[in-house]
Amino acid sequence: MTDPIEANRRTWGLIAEDHYNTYKAQLAQKESLLSEVQKQELGDIRGKSLIHLQCNTGADTVSLARMGATVTGVDLVPENIHYARKLAADFGIDDARFIESNVLEIMNVHHETYDIVYTTEGVLCWLPDLSLWARNVRALMKEDGYLYLLDSHPFFMMWDEEKLPELEVRYPYFLKPADEDGWIGGYASEPKEGVNYSWMYTMGEIITALSAVGLHIEWLHEFDWLYYRLGDNMVKQADGQWLMPEHKDKLPYTFSLKATVR
Numbered sequence: 468m469t470d471p472i473e474a475n476r477r478t479w480g481l482i483a484e485d486h487y488n489t490y491k492a493q494l495a496q497k498e499s500l501l502s503e504v505q506k507q508e509l510g511d512i513r514g515k516s517l518i519h520l521q522c523n524t525g526a527d528t529v530s531l532a533r534m535g536a537t538v539t540g541v542d543l544v545p546e547n548i549h550y551a552r553k554l555a556a557d558f559g560i561d562d563a564r565f566i567e568s569n570v571l572e573i574m575n576v577h578h579e580t581y582d583i584v585y586t587t588e589g590v591l592c593w594l595p596d597l598s599l600w601a602r603n604v605r606a607l608m609k610e611d612g613y614l615y616l617l618d619s620h621p622f623f624m625m626w627d628e629e630k631l632p633e634l635e636v637r638y639p640y641f642l643k644p645a646d647e648d649g650w651i652g653g654y655a656s657e658p659k660e661g662v663n664y665s666w667m668y669t670m671g672e673i674i675t676a677l678s679a680v681g682l683h684i685e686w687l688h689e690f691d692w693l694y695y696r697l698g699d700n701m702v703k704q705a706d707g708q709w710l711m712p713e714h715k716d717k718l719p720y721t722f723s724l725k726a727t728v729r
């Protein structure tokens with residue numbers, strides 16, 4: 468098998484320019500691309516140092532900088548880092564820094580600590596080792612810092628996306644081998660063909676990985692909406708989230724959590 472990280476690096480790079488163009492247009496219209504939920508959960512970030520893991524082409528990084536944080540973005544993909552730097556420059560964020568690194572290796576190459584470690588919207592599934600991820604997250608946190616994570620709910624990740632709102636398990640909850648897919652993107656660009664690999668985690672594995680490195684879960688929230696559109700059956704809510712009407716109030720699609728040092 469191809470090295471999955473190398474495959475992901477190459478494939479994510481195929482849509483970097485398209486993401487940059489999409490996000491540049493959006494950021495010209497809107498001060499911050501973060502949802503209201505994220506803004507409320509994060510609280511006041513003015514004057515905070517923040518590291519944004521898996522920052523893609525820097526759209527949320529720029530948003531966070533505009534909300535008052537001093538930002539550093541990290542992504543695996545050189546093209547993403549190139550366009551993230553360009554995006555920050557386009558909007559005059561001169562003190563934003565971007566680091567090209569696998570988040571599973573960032574603690575070996577970057578030794579600063581932060582008030583906030585921020586990682587959201589399609590992140591954990593790209594990582595083959597959650598324990599190593601948690602160790603890296605912990606290494607980046609100040610003693611009084613926190614992790615903010617918002618991602619797809621592990622329970623939602625099970626369903627066959629082509630059959631929704633019908634529920635048919637396509638990716639078993641306890642599945643361990645990597646899933647190989649032939650397409651990337653679609654939420655901020657047209658999808659492109661390219662081999663990529665992703666992994667499933669249970670909610671128990673996520674919480675246990677964080678707990679094992681000495682983090683305390685302040686809260687864990689679960690939501691019946693998704694942060695991107697998955698298929699034609701979803702309806703956009705006033706706050707920009709996507710809801711499957713048949714599953715409103717019934718099934719979790721997204722979760723978020725805040726973790727601090729114990």
Ligand SMILES: C[S@@+](CC[C@H](N)C(=O)[O-])C[C@H]1O[C@@H](n2cnc3c(N)ncnc32)[C@H](O)[C@@H]1O
Pocket residue numbers: 472475479520521522523524526527541542543544547568569570571587588589590593594
């Ligand atoms: C779905 S995107 C993150 C969503 C982001 N909020 C956005 O606006 O697009 C996933 C990102 O994770 C990055 N990525 C995947 N594997 C990674 C790894 N091992 N280390 C660092 N970044 C990684 C990809 O390059 C991609 O930019």
